[in-house]
Amino acid sequence: xxxxxxxxxxxxxxxxxxxxxxxxxxxxxxEYLTNIGIDLKEVRVxxxxxxxxxxxxxALRHRYTYVFTTGGIGPTxxxxxxxxxxxxxxxxxxxxxxxVARFRERWSEQDLNxxxxxxxxxxxGAELIQSATILAPGFKIGNVIVMAGVPSIMQAMMDIVAxxxxxxxxxxxxTVRANAREGDIGSPLRAIAAAHPDTIIGSYPFMDEEQxxxxxxxxxxxxxxxxxxxxxxxxxxLAGLNITR
Amino acid sequence: xxxxxxxxxxxxxxxxxxxxxxxxxxxxxxEYLTNIGIDLKEVRVxxxxxxxxxxxxxALRHRYTYVFTTGGIGPTxxxxxxxxxxxxxxxxxxxxxxxVARFRERWSEQDLNxxxxxxxxxxxGAELIQSATILAPGFKIGNVIVMAGVPSIMQAMMDIVAxxxxxxxxxxxxTVRANAREGDIGSPLRAIAAAHPDTIIGSYPFMDEEQxxxxxxxxxxxxxxxxxxxxxxxxxxLAGLNITR
Numbered sequence: 001x002x003x004x005x006x007x008x009x010x011x012x013x014x015x016x017x018x019x020x021x022x023x024x025x026x027x028x029x030x031e032y033l034t035n036i037g038i039d040l041k042e043v044r045v046x047x048x049x050x051x052x053x054x055x056x057x058x059a060l061r062h063r064y065t066y067v068f069t070t071g072g073i074g075p076t077x078x079x080x081x082x083x084x085x086x087x088x089x090x091x092x093x094x095x096x097x098x099x100v101a102r103f104r105e106r107w108s109e110q111d112l113n114x115x116x117x118x119x120x121x122x123x124x125g126a127e128l129i130q131s132a133t134i135l136a137p138g139f140k141i142g143n144v145i146v147m148a149g150v151p152s153i154m155q156a157m158m159d160i161v162a163x164x165x166x167x168x169x170x171x172x173x174x175t176v177r178a179n180a181r182e183g184d185i186g187s188p189l190r191a192i193a194a195a196h197p198d199t200i201i202g203s204y205p206f207m208d209e210e211q212x213x214x215x216x217x218x219x220x221x222x223x224x225x226x227x228x229x230x231x232x233x234x235x236x237x238l239a240g241l242n243i244t245r
Numbered sequence: 246x247x248x249x250x251x252x253x254x255x256x257x258x259x260x261x262x263x264x265x266x267x268x269x270x271x272x273x274x275x276e277y278l279t280n281i282g283i284d285l286k287e288v289r290v291x292x293x294x295x296x297x298x299x300x301x302x303x304a305l306r307h308r309y310t311y312v313f314t315t316g317g318i319g320p321t322x323x324x325x326x327x328x329x330x331x332x333x334x335x336x337x338x339x340x341x342x343x344x345v346a347r348f349r350e351r352w353s354e355q356d357l358n359x360x361x362x363x364x365x366x367x368x369x370g371a372e373l374i375q376s377a378t379i380l381a382p383g384f385k386i387g388n389v390i391v392m393a394g395v396p397s398i399m400q401a402m403m404d405i406v407a408x409x410x411x412x413x414x415x416x417x418x419x420t421v422r423a424n425a426r427e428g429d430i431g432s433p434l435r436a437i438a439a440a441h442p443d444t445i446i447g448s449y450p451f452m453d454e455e456q457x458x459x460x461x462x463x464x465x466x467x468x469x470x471x472x473x474x475x476x477x478x479x480x481x482x483l484a485g486l487n488i489t490r
Binding site for chain 1: 256259260261262263264265266267268271272273274275276277278279284285286287288289290291292293297301319320321322323324356358359360361363364395416418427428429430431432434435438439445446447448449450463465
């Protein structure tokens with residue numbers, strides 16, 4: 001249980017890079033992973049281009065415990081994620097009999113055309129991520145979890161796959177509102193961060209309800225005692241501030 | 246004017262990877278770049294970690310015409326973007342006299358502490374990105390544009406830096422609503438995409454106002470005639486569809 005479990009996200013899609021579609025998956029997966037004790041370390045967004053997908057996938061899958069991909073598993077010509085993943089792993093890809101059987105239950109012979117059958121193409125050896133409400137399945141191969149780009153479907157897939165993942169010691173987090181501007185607390189905060197090496201202290205400015213610059217201070221640690229000690233030091237520092245805002 | 250100008254985005258910040266903050270900058274910059282004729286090719290998100298920042302920056306800046314970074318230029322210990330950029334370029338970094346002079350106009354001697362002075366640290370040779378309303382400046386060094394993480398400030402910085410960038414032939418785009426499910430048009434759409442190689446055809450499913458699965462088809466090209474020809478083929482295909490939804 002003391003292992004640190006890490007992850008990368010690979011978002012695949014021209015529509016994100018053109019700005020036509022605003023990604024909502026990164027934030028969702030990031031929060032989800034934090035809650036189940038997996039450290040998200042890196043995100044990449046690439047276009048619907050096979051060499052780019054393979055290069056990013058290889059970089060991430062060799063570096064992190066898990067890689068989550070979103071997008072590119074639909075029925076059209078620009079959906080090339082499954083083929084790219086198969087190439088990255090050096091395995092074959094074919095229509096998965098179980099998926100084809102489910103498609104035949106759902107669609108008539110006429111509707112189950114070549115395009116829809118593409119959604120049944122799964123790399124050899126992959127494990128399906130599916131449910132009664134998910135039409136085109138995702139899959140897990142090695143440490144790579146391949147999911148849909150449509151947020152509601154991706155979220156359903158996360159719920160299916162999450163219980164199968166190993167998770168590490170959860171990163172704990174505590175937040176205090178400084179009622180001070182970042183610039184007024186930067187120097188003492190740096191000293192506290194240096195004195196509490198097993199914690200991560202973040203400083204996030206925001207405009208408060210009085211339209212004054214304010215700051216949230218977030219202390220994170222896997223060790224509850226170290227977190228509490230660092231947070232106590234932060235609160236002592238804030239209590240001793242002599243500033244006017 | 247026939248040059249293709251490309252870009253990468255590097256988002257820097259633990260708070261994005263933990264899911265605490267939901268990024269709004271990628272979508273904004275993506276759309277902005279499309280509108281000024283710059284092709285966004287890749288996005289990366291990394292933590293507040295100097296080796297990770299430098300590695301991602303080096304990968305992106307050698308590959309694309311421009312790199313836009315967001316985050317990590319505030320006054321606290323976790324703001325390490327400027328120092329990381331200086332190291333990546335192998336140049337020194339020091340308090341920029343022009344920025345310090347502006348800070349002295351704004352803050353009293355007591356308020357202009359070490360933390361705030363950190364925001365005046367600019368890599369040698371960088372050009373400032375600033376205005377009367379921007380407190381801590383961004384900067385441009387080589388092909389790297391360093392901006393704030395707070396969306397409103399980042400957006401102001403984009404407006405300042407954009408006129409100085411070279412832009413290529415703008416990618417044109419046209420969209421048609423298919424009134425069909427993706428799976429019903431995947432095969433003919435693939436044939437059209439193959440027959441129109443200087444265009445990019447994207448297929449984006451959505452639930453329409455009648456809660457039926459529907460699809461937007463987007464044709465993109467730098468050549469208006471080729472775009473029009475491909476879009477005409479798409480519309481002919483849609484008009485000839487014999488499907489019930």
